[in-house]
Amino acid sequence: MHVVSALFVENFAMRQAPGPSTRIDITGAMFSMAAPEPAPLTITPHLVGLIYCPPEGSGQGVFEVIFRRSPAALAVDHMSTPETDPDTVARNVSPFSVDPGKFTYRLVRAELQFADYGQIFAHCRVDKGPWTLVPFTLLPPAG
Numbered sequence: 001m002h003v004v005s006a007l008f009v010e011n012f013a014m015r016q017a018p019g020p021s022t023r024i025d026i027t028g029a030m031f032s033m034a035a036p037e038p039a040p041l042t043i044t045p046h047l048v049g050l051i052y053c054p055p056e057g058s059g060q061g062v063f064e065v066i067f068r069r070s071p072a073a074l075a076v077d078h079m080s081t082p083e084t085d086p087d088t089v090a091r092n093v094s095p096f097s098v099d100p101g102k103f104t105y106r107l108v109r110a111e112l113q114f115a116d117y118g119q120i121f122a123h124c125r126v127d128k129g130p131w132t133l134v135p136f137t138l139l140p141p142a143g
Helices: none
Strands: 002-009 011-017 021-027 032-034 041-043 046-052 060-068 088-097 103-109 112-114 118-126 132-139
Touching: 002 021, 002 118, 002 132, 011 103, 046 060, 046 118, 060 103, 088 103, 088 112, 112 118
Parallel strands: 032 132
Antiparallel strands: 002 046, 011 021, 041 112, 046 103, 060 088, 060 118, 118 132
8 A cells, every 4th residue: 555645734525426436625735834823832734645555455554644843764773763753743643444446545633833933744654665755834923
């Protein structure tokens, strides 16, 4: 299985279409936002991960998201874990089932603490597969 796409979004909805087929309505896809108030603050953006299971797949998987201040992967020496990594802000692990040959999604809402404005990177993967990085930048309040 693999991550097809991962995005921060304002809204996400699924609907049936003729076929049978499914449509995904995604609105407000974003990579940044103006802070609703001065830093420090905590925000809770939604991250949606779209996952594909090939026909020969088991249909069982785990979607892992580690929110980090750095785009670099965890230390390759395996001495660092999400729990001991100083760049880790939050982590979400979500098991899922999907019919082989089909798509599924995972919706993650993390509480991200920002001491100041800047970037956080959502590191997303299925099982122990490759990481997909999604940047999110918190900007100073508008106005």
